[in-house]
Structures are given as C-alpha cells and as structure tokens.
Amino acid sequence: MSTVIExxxxxxxxxxxxxxxxxxxxxxxxxxxxxxxILDAALRLFEQHGVEAVSMNQIASEAQVGPGTLYRRYKNxxxxxxxxxxxxxxxxxxxxxxxxxxxxxxxxxEQLKYFIRLFIRFRExxxxxxxxxxxxxxxxxPKSRTSSPIYNELxxxxxxxxxxxxxxxxxxxxxxxxxxxxxxxxxxxRDFYSIQRDVRGLSPESIFExxxxxxxx
Amino acid sequence: MSTVIExxxxxxxxxxxxxxxxxxxxxxxxxxxxxxxILDAALRLFEQHGVEAVSMNQIASEAQVGPGTLYRRYKNxxxxxxxxxxxxxxxxxxxxxxxxxxxxxxxxxEQLKYFIRLFIRFRExxxxxxxxxxxxxxxxxPKSRTSSPIYNELxxxxxxxxxxxxxxxxxxxxxxxxxxxxxxxxxxxRDFYSIQRDVRGLSPESIFExxxxxxxx
DNA sequence: ATATTAAGCGGAGACATCTCCACTTGTCAA
DNA sequence: TTGACAAGTGGAGATGTCTCCGCTTAATAT
Numbered sequence: 001m002s003t004v005i006e007x008x009x010x011x012x013x014x015x016x017x018x019x020x021x022x023x024x025x026x027x028x029x030x031x032x033x034x035x036x037x038i039l040d041a042a043l044r045l046f047e048q049h050g051v052e053a054v055s056m057n058q059i060a061s062e063a064q065v066g067p068g069t070l071y072r073r074y075k076n077x078x079x080x081x082x083x084x085x086x087x088x089x090x091x092x093x094x095x096x097x098x099x100x101x102x103x104x105x106x107x108x109x110e111q112l113k114y115f116i117r118l119f120i121r122f123r124e125x126x127x128x129x130x131x132x133x134x135x136x137x138x139x140x141x142p143k144s145r146t147s148s149p150i151y152n153e154l155x156x157x158x159x160x161x162x163x164x165x166x167x168x169x170x171x172x173x174x175x176x177x178x179x180x181x182x183x184x185x186x187x188x189x190r191d192f193y194s195i196q197r198d199v200r201g202l203s204p205e206s207i208f209e210x211x212x213x214x215x216x217x
Numbered sequence: 218m219s220t221v222i223e224x225x226x227x228x229x230x231x232x233x234x235x236x237x238x239x240x241x242x243x244x245x246x247x248x249x250x251x252x253x254x255i256l257d258a259a260l261r262l263f264e265q266h267g268v269e270a271v272s273m274n275q276i277a278s279e280a281q282v283g284p285g286t287l288y289r290r291y292k293n294x295x296x297x298x299x300x301x302x303x304x305x306x307x308x309x310x311x312x313x314x315x316x317x318x319x320x321x322x323x324x325x326x327e328q329l330k331y332f333i334r335l336f337i338r339f340r341e342x343x344x345x346x347x348x349x350x351x352x353x354x355x356x357x358x359p360k361s362r363t364s365s366p367i368y369n370e371l372x373x374x375x376x377x378x379x380x381x382x383x384x385x386x387x388x389x390x391x392x393x394x395x396x397x398x399x400x401x402x403x404x405x406x407r408d409f410y411s412i413q414r415d416v417r418g419l420s421p422e423s424i425f426e427x428x429x430x431x432x433x434x
Numbered sequence: 435a436t437a438t439t440a441a442g443c444g445g446a447g448a449c450a451t452c453t454c455c456a457c458t459t460g461t462c463a464a
Numbered sequence: 465t466t467g468a469c470a471a472g473t474g475g476a477g478a479t480g481t482c483t484c485c486g487c488t489t490a491a492t493a494t
Contacts, residue, residue, distance in 0.1 A: 026491095027441095028442065028489090029491090031441075055481085057479085057480070065444075067445075067481085068443065068483080068484085071481085179427045179431070180431070182417070183404060186408070187403065191362065192399065192400070195363050195399060196399065200396070214431075245461080245471060248472060272449080273450080274449085283474030284474075285473065286473055288451085294451095
C-alpha cells in the first residue's frame, strides 16, 4: 500500500521540477538517470519500429539496464506508454479546461462535442502510443482497461457532462450517465475506432458525426 | 491459401457426421483421434481451472500431443475456444431462425430485442469460453476481434435488422446501419459487458434495458 | 569520515507462445 | 501387398513476459 503511494509521489516529482529536495524522500539520482535513459530508449525504438514491434527486453538493453530494473518501474509496456504520453494527455485536459472557462455558458452538449473533437485529434496524433496504453499485456488482465488513470479521468469528464445534459432536459427518462460515458469511451477506444477507421474506411470526421448522431448531440 | 480451405472443410466434416468418406480426401483417422483428445483435454482443463489459467502447453501435454500438433490445428487459444463453442453458437443462431419464422411479421425492433436477449443469455451461460474466443493472443493482433467468424455472423444479423428498422421509419436521417451494428457488438463484447456487470454492478436485465434505451428500442 | 539502510540493480530462470523441420505413418493406387 | 507421398507428428529452440533475490550503492544520521 505505502509502496504504491510512494511510486505515485516519485512520478509526480519528476514531472514537476528537476532539483526537488522536498521532505518525502526524493528519487535517487542514479535511479532518475536510469529512468530517463529508459524513456529515451523507448521513445527512440517506438518511433523507429512502432510500439507493437518493440519488446521490453529490447528497451531494457537499449537503455542499458537489466530487465528487472525496467519492470521495477513499469509493470508492462502499457504503463511505459502511459508515462510517455502523460504530458500530452495533461495538455489535452488543460486545453479543455481553458475552453471551458471561456465557454462556460454554452450548453453541455456543445462542450461535449468540443471535447470529443479534441479527443479524436489526440487519438490521431498519438495513435501509436495510445494503442500501446490500451492493450495491457496478458498477465495482469483482470481489470485491464478500466483501471487506467486516463480512463478514469476521461470517465469523470464524460459523466459530469452527461449529468449536466440530463439536468437541463425537461423530460428525461432513465438514462444512466455512467453507462453512457462508458459507452462513449468504448466508441473512442482503439478497438472500435480502429475498426471504423481502417476496416470500415471512415474518416475521423465521419466517425465524429456518427458518434454525435448516436448520442443525440 | 488452399491450406485454409482444406482445414475449413475438415472442420465441417467433423461436425456433420462420423463416418464420412466423401471425395475431398477425408481427415486421417489418427488425426481425428488426436483432435478429439485435444478437445476433451481442453474442456476438462478449462472447467477445472478457468480458461485464462490454462496454457496451450498444458492442453498439449494433457492431450498427449506435442505443442506443434496442437498449434497445427489451432493458431491460438482463441481458435480452440471457438471450436469448443461452435455447437452452442449454432444452436443460438438456430433458435433465432426458428423464432423469426414464427414472428416474421413483428417489427424489426422487437426481433432485435429478442435477439439481444438471446445473446445476453448466451454470454452468461458461456462466459468463460466466450471470453477465450474474444481475446486473441498477441502475435496475430493486426485484425483480431473483427475477423472472427462469429463476429461476422452476428454483424450480418444486426446490420440487416437495423436496415429493416431504418426502412420502416418514415423520417430517417443519416444513420449508418454498419456503424450501429458495430457499436451494438461493442456493447455486447466482453470488454464492455464485463465492466457493466462486474465493475458497475449492473444485472444482465439492467444492461439489456440500458442498451435498448441507448439504441431507441 | 563512516556506518547504516533501504532503494535500486541486474540477470538467471520459470513459464508462455509459436515456428520449424526432420521424421513417422495412414491412405490410396497400382 | 506394397511403395509413394502427403498428411500428420513432436519437440527443440527462438523470442517474449515477468519474478525473484542476492548484491551494490546513494543518501542520511552519527
């Protein structure tokens, strides 16, 4: 339990500043260096060969650390991708925040449409890494997708938007916002999105329109 | 290419009769015996330890064949599960056919609802094996889910039903039946269904109702 | 400076998937 | 029967994921 919390804290430290000698026992300097080398190596290999084609072993040896060291930080490739995409994801949320501040009076429907558009752009730009995040490797299957922090952040946003929409509608039936949100995320997930894009041949714009239609937006 | 076709034919032979000495060069007797032993072993192990916990190696050695022999027939565990579930799936489709014959005049909407109910029952009864079918192991990822024969059979049914519904509606907008069908299948897939059932705590009935609501049924 | 100590390291190895290919064995035609 | 041959076999091994655990070492207290 405490372990999990500490790792969480370390992760945030790295994202905040460089020289941070605050009370909660900072990350060892050599460990930080290794972490950076891992991230660099992973990014390089991913760009060169594609996320799917690169193995954890390759990353480890490219970063000149043992496999154990790599797995110590990242339970699997999915978590590694998550770390690599974290900054972009934060940017996505920030962009949405700043939009919200300037369009706080717009109907929730429009806000939702804006966010969906934003997310689809994100998906297109970071497709490779996002796919990496989404398929958790076999061993820790049990919870998988739903447990990803990004999934939950997104879910919170969608639920609150659907709630707002339900509240503003005069006659609304038994629509469950959580169900709707999960469904929307399913539709925006790799599994569905890739089928529509690559198998069915839809453009991102068409997909957006179909989604809006299905969710009455 | 020809290989694929022949395997297909052999598969059907086994499902049709026992002693079938028809022209297209039947399956060797010893091979058939092995196949049966594999199926038996797999079913036994799956029931005892759960699908996810059983490895292809275990199945092979339990069936007293080499790993190569096992993989010769089934590219992965997913295909093996498919073979084990095939009969039940056929039954599902047959049950639907016979329903259709007796309710051919009902609105497509009702027919669709009936089929969804049928499928949810199927899901509940065969959850273990169905999950096994749905997650294709890593190596042949590219196409995965969409390419499963069962996925396509289901898709055909859903598309035709949505088409029928669209036709009977006087004012219908740009609703794409294929998109809807894919979406419905997504919602009935392991990924989504399990979340709703196990994480969100919904009962099969609630899930059914939510689905109907979301698809205007 | 030095000792203490837990974070961090790395690689051996358990176990999984899947391929390859030299060998065996039913089957069929002669 | 028997020989030819394709269908079928099995297991070694390539490659991958992930764990375990004894050793190393940076950070802190003395």
